Amino acid sequence: MSISFKTLIKSLIILAIGFISLLVTLVRMPVSSSFAGGQRIESSSYGLSVYQPSGSTLFTITPLNDYFYDGQAKEHLENKLLQSGNGNLFSEAVLDIENVVFNKDGLLWKTKGLNSKGGSSVSYSVESSNGGIKITRGINLQKVEPTAIGQVFTICSDCMVTDNTNRAYFNGDTVNSDLINIALKANKVPTIIGENQSFPAGITKIIIIGRDGKEKMSMPVAGETIYLQDKWHLLEFKTPVAKAKTENVSQVIYLAN
């Protein structure tokens, strides 16, 4: 079968327009949002937010709240966000193709910022994992080799932090009789801890519940130290890491339907 030069040129034009169109479509794909079950995950210039099916925020993560530990010293991964987005065109396109081909709900959000020690870059990648979502923080600190990373979740304002041993946690300065009553009604044991006091050892799961006692999400605990700052709804998972300028830490979250 021979193809004339004219046919070849015309075929190439069709292929070129088709492929460029495909590329334009992939680049314009809304990778700034993804879905896990019925829950929407969305990136903004500030952080990554996961929404409840009702439309209100379930939790948010941002390098402005996350910590790195250098010995006893503790500091936010970034005090100032210089740049954030869903990566460059190539990484977006690769992620899009992966999502479409493998029917995944991946999402990538990258930031560049500053802390008191110098520049830092943090990437947050979200992927499905055994019925939950796995959020991996890829951290690059220019001048520090941290000993631990504090993965911080800003949880829903009307939610309550409980664990697999049926404790409900509060800070002393924010707890009130209403909250205690709600915890008791949900068959939880109210437990008061300080902002710098870690949760008791032996916990295997953190469960976030609504004020109606219904589970909203859960997070397995495997060696992390957990802190609560109820005033700002911050829940921290401190994970020890080997000293290096580049770190990868992750947390799995199971979202209740």
Added chain:
Amino acid sequence: MLTDFFAAISFYLIPYLTGRFFTRKTFLAWIIGAFLWFPLYFIVSFIALKTGNFSLIIRYLAIGVSLLSVLNILRQFLKERPKLDLKEIAPYTFLVLFTAGVYFLIWKRSTPYPLQLNWDIYEHITLSNLISQGRLSAFTTNISDTFTFNSYSPLFGILLSLPKIIFQRSLIGIYWWLEYWQYLLTAIASYLLAKRIFKDRSLAIFSAVLSSLTFESVVAYTVFFLIPQTLAVLIAVLAAYELMDYKKIFLLITAIVIFLMHYIVGPLCLVFLVCLYLAPRVPLSLKRLNLLITAAILFLAGALGLHFLGRWNILSIEEASHFDFTIYQKAGFILDWYGIFLAFALIGIFAILRNKSYSQKIFLILALGVFGISFAPFSYFLKFYVLGHYLTNVIIVAGIAFLVSNFSKVLKTVSFIFLTLVMLLTFYNNQLMYKGPLHFQNYVTQISYGELQAAAWLSSHNKNGNDFLISDPSLQYILEANSGVDTQGGVYTNLNTRKALESINGSYNTQFIKSELLSIKDSLPKDQNLNRKVLFAVGGRYFAWQELPQSQKESSFYNIWAPKDITSTEQNYINFLKNSKQFKLLYENRQIAIFEVI
């Protein structure tokens, strides 16, 4: 669900069967039927002023006329025994399967019956509900205060009320099916248009496929939404197919129906039809045609260039100012809708300029003109792109036709499949972006089952028609449409109502809340019922609306587009109202609590 399926068909079938007495042309029969039902409604409404059984008369009339017409068709069929041409039917069968696949597997994938993705339908449902009760006027603004501008006659509402009156059902489920038929018909219209221009069946089918994968997700909404502007253009495009065979009286009727269907898009359709009608009668030399094409290209360039001088809001409606897009935003829309398939349109222009096809040159002039008008820097002009959809599609196909003209059958098929897949991905991305803000639980929707249940409860509560509902604009809009309970303006509620609602935000003074709510009245004097029972609906949407900035609360452009559950904090406010003496809880579910103001 099955009843709604048949009810949706009746939207097309009853006008067709009515017009079938006068012509055997399918589209013309529908147009004549639509034309006849318009004055008929007014006449019956006048007669029923005394007897009060408007709906009953219309019902028997529609059923009677339809039965007679079916008998007439059967008689003709038995007499003539026409043979079925399978080759002729095959493209339609393919289009039914293809559009059903795209519609139900992609577009409505997470929007099960009867949930919706078209925000505009609720005002049409409200209008049709009132029309089905015999409330008629030449001006929609006189029928309901949901309408603040007369951009079309009640013709669309009249046709939509036919299935409601005959089947005695809520229109929301009927609409779920109706929009599939609209989608299929737009594909068929594109097929017929391309068939007439290119005289090539495979190109025509490909044209229909491309058309059905191009969704103008802003302002125009050609393929998926059944609203007056899209129906007006669909009628015009289908009429264009058989226009040359119409008698003068039928031409006039077609023009009237298109104009009544939409006062803004309709006239552009009429210019389009007049041009098509006159083109063969006033033959122009090829040289003159090419000159006209050059003029149309200059017009388009001028319309786009005008963006650099400014943008103009020609309608004095606040909402219109939000549809005043920059040239870069419009370029973004084009990329979302077409990818870079408009590059084929450039090749199409080149190909049409080179060839000697009179009809293709006429189409090119019209396409360039309509594109220029649609993308001119005037607010709402993008609406004209409903017609542009079909014309641009033809020019894109002309470009592809030029490229594949000397291809073998196999290579041509491979090219069509490749381009269809690319366009399918473009469409997939486009519809994902459109649906982005509409996620609720596991659905993609603008209305929830909870809200529909609340509407059903409201409907049963409002048996004497004295209920008057107050809530945030979006809840008013969907609840009025689905329950028939009157509200002040629905989503187009006026500034006084918005300010009254804003003033009670976060207030724990129930006497104050009550007095502010009672100050809200329907804008139409005839709907200002003195014996009214004022209901106050608060829900997830209401609280979300109250959290908007003041400027957005005072604008009809900003709404809570997707349903929202009541959070536990919001439940505290509901509990507070429950415990007050001024509010009596009548109904409650996870998304809405309805109180009577006492």
